[in-house]
Amino acid sequence: MALRRILRSMRLSMARLPPIGYGKLPDAPAFILRDLWQGNSIHGMHLTKGELIYKDQIIPLQPGLWGRRNTSLEGLCKIYDFSWLRDMRELGTDNARLSARALIADWMGRPPTAQHQVAYYSDILGMRLTNWLGHFDFFAASADDAFRKQFMDRLLIEGRYVAAMLPPISGNYKAFSLFKGVMVMTLCMPEQFDLLSRIVRYLKEELVCQILEDGVHIERNPEIMLVVLRDLVEIRLMFQLINRRPPNELITALDLISKALRALRHGDGGLALFNGSSENNPQFIDRVLSHATQKRVAMTNMKQGGYVRCYANRATLIVDSGRPAMTGSRHKHAGCLSLEFSAGRQRIFVNCGAGDTSSWRSILGCTAAHSVLGLENSDCVVVENSKSVMEFEVVAKHHVEEGAHLLEMGHNGWLPRWGAIYQRILYLSSSGEILKGEERIDANEDLSFKIRFHLHPSMVVEEDVVEFTKGKPERIYVLLANNKHEGRQIWWFRFSGAEATVEESIYFGEGSRTASQQIVLTVTADKPVKSEIEISQTSSLQPKEASLINEEIQEGSDYVAIFHHQNVNQRVGQESDHALHSQTMSQHFVSQEKIEEEASGHNPVNEQEENSFQQETSDYQSKEKSPQIVRWALLRKL
Incomplete structure (x- = not known):
């Protein structure tokens, strides 16, 4: 790796020298590309006025003024990749054309050294060349x-830069944007750049390295999968322009990623919020998928990628059943076994998303920012510690019968610190109107934990009292939604074995920060909740509270108020009715053969698969100690 960096640095240094021996430049590109994606005419109108709209921000963009000094890194990337050209093309007026030409002429009048270093990141440079030639006409x-002559001269300079960046840094999804840039130079200036064989070789290597057998990217981020799929679609188009068959690995990757991406979408067309993803634009997702493949099939088995998708009568349940990725962004998400649930186009249970700043991304990677159990105010895995991630084990089984789904899952993330195993069982009925869960902590001593259900901002929470059993009133939460596509929805949330509160939350799924709410089920070790289905004893274990936020982080410091201690609603009493217990899991999923195998402690089918996981946990579990169990149910009433 050190030698590769040295050689890469030498190539970049040589690329800065005056171009000699490149032959006569053509008057125009050999091939005219056509950008596939739709722009925003409103944004294009603002661009003609010198304003770039990006994530609810207005950044100045006009000749001589490329952003402000305090423009964020993401904002600079948006400026320098020239993707805003499609917004001006979408507007389509002569004023938009002249404004775009003036900006490009101003860029060409500046030497490369005069630009911010972000402008010559490999992925930004690759996208800029692709956007230039995709909008040349x-x-x-x-x-x-x-x-035109000035443009071709600058194209040669920037093309030499991007060619010198081969091979890319392996395992990084941004390598595909670099491939686009090199590929587009090979097509449009073939006498100066003959790099097709190298591109094919490196492309094959990266596809094998980054795309798993089930189509999930190694970073396990649905939005990254969308970006990679878009880049691969454009690369395939370039092969077709020169009448060359794309590599088989590319065709296979397009099919696999498309299937996996469809499985990670909710009914509203947006992406699920796992591992730093945002919803993204459903129309853009549809367009990318339609160009990638004509098969409208969703992946059903994503064991390698670590996701489980359950679909029943327009209800979608997506669960993260994998450990954090070992590569990619330093803001990794400790959301193992977290869930998202939607009914039709209405999202109900969500995760918080990725955030729009570095501080928020770091904060929202914590377990508490996901719809899952959090033990003793600590994350389920220390993602900064690669050893912890490697030792992190997850078991997940997915059973389907007559349209209903049963998920049995567990992980050992808290085993080294707290001697605890977390197990989660989820049941989704065939009607899609009943979602039930059981949360279980197996440890030598009682521990405190919270189970969080982050709600979509469109959901309204109210408290009510209902008699499920005559003479036994029960306090529940009523979840209300008025969706313009689905109409009015009413859901009842029941629980057992914990105390419940409604607290503040935040949601970054749509790209900006939005206030929302969360239902929090709390079990406290020093004040256990006793019921017919759980008898917990006061624990002598009193660990120090682990801080989830670095004191140096100032931005987003209200995380503590959002995810800890601050309640905006009174506590709801615990439900101890057997009715919830009896309805939690559907017994028809368990065959008589399986009951006999579990009673004897022997299961020949899964014994080898789970042997290592059970062996690791056996020393920490006591047969005399009752597990801490919380049960809950979400029932649709309208």
Whole structure:
């Protein structure tokens, strides 16, 4: 790796020298590309006025003024990749064409050293060249010869830069944007850049390295999968322009990623919020998928990628059943076994998302920012510690019968610190109107934990009292939603074995921060909740509270108020009715043969698969100690 970095640095240094021996430059690109994606005409209108709209921000963009000093890194990337050209093309006026040409002329009049270093990141440079040549027929349609010559001269300079960056840093999804840039130079200036064989070789290597057999990217981020799929679609288009068959690995990857991406979408068309993803634009997702493949099939088995998808009568349950990725962004998410649930186009249970700043991304990677159990205010895995991630084990089984789904899952993330095993069982009925769960902590001593159910901002929570059993009133939460596509929805949330509160939360799924709420089920070790289905004893274990936020992080410091201690609703009493217990899991999933195997402690089918996981946990579990169990149910009433 050290030698590769040295060679890469030498190539980049040589690329800065004056171009010699490249032959005569053509007057125009050999192939005219066509950008596939739709822009925003409203944003294009603002661009003609010198304003770039990005994530509810207005960044100045006009000749001589490329952003502000305090413009974020993401904002600079948006400026320098020139993807905003499609917004001006979507507007389609002469003013938009002239404004785009003026900006490009201003860029060409500046030496590369005058730009911010972000402009020459490999992925930004690759996207800029692709966007230049993808919109050449728009901004250069009526340009004079002097502009065209200046453009081809600058294209050669930037093309030498991007060619010098091969091979890319292996395992990084941004490598595919670099491939696009090199590929587009090979197509449009073939006499100067003959790199097709190298591109094919490196492309095959990265596809094998980054795309798992079930189509999930190694970073396990649905939004990254979308970006990679978009890049691969554009690369395939370039092969078709020169009448060359794309590599088989590319065709296979397009099919696999498309299937996995469809499985990670909710009914509203947006992506599930796992491992740093946001919802993204459903129309853009549809367009990328339609260009990738004509097969409208969703992946059903994503064991390697670590996801489980359950679908029943327009209800979608997606669960993260994998350990954190070992590669990619330093803001990793400790959300193992977290869930998201939607009914039709209405999202109900969600995760908080990724955040729009570095501080928020770090904070929202914690377990508490996911719809899952959090033990003793600590994350389920120390993601900064690669050894902890490697030792992290997850078991997940998915049973389907007559349209209903049963998930049995567990992980050992808290075993080294607390001597505890976390198990989660989820049941989704075939009607899609009943979602039930059982949360279980097996440890030598009682521990405190919280189970969080983050709600979509469109959901409203109210408290009510209902008699499920005559003479036994029970306090529940009523979840209300008025969706313009689905109409009015009413859901009842029941629970057993814990105390419940409604607390503040936040939601970054749509790209900006939105206030929301969360239902929190709390079990406290020093004040256990006793019921017919759980008898917990006061624990002598009193660990120090683990801080989930670095004191140096100032931005987003209200995380503590959002995810800990601050309640905006009174506590709801515990339900101890047997009715919830009896309805929690559907017994028809368990065959008589399985009951006999569990009673004897022997299961020949799964014994080898689970042997290592059970062996590791056996020393920490006591047969005399009752597990801490919380049960809950979400029932649709309308």
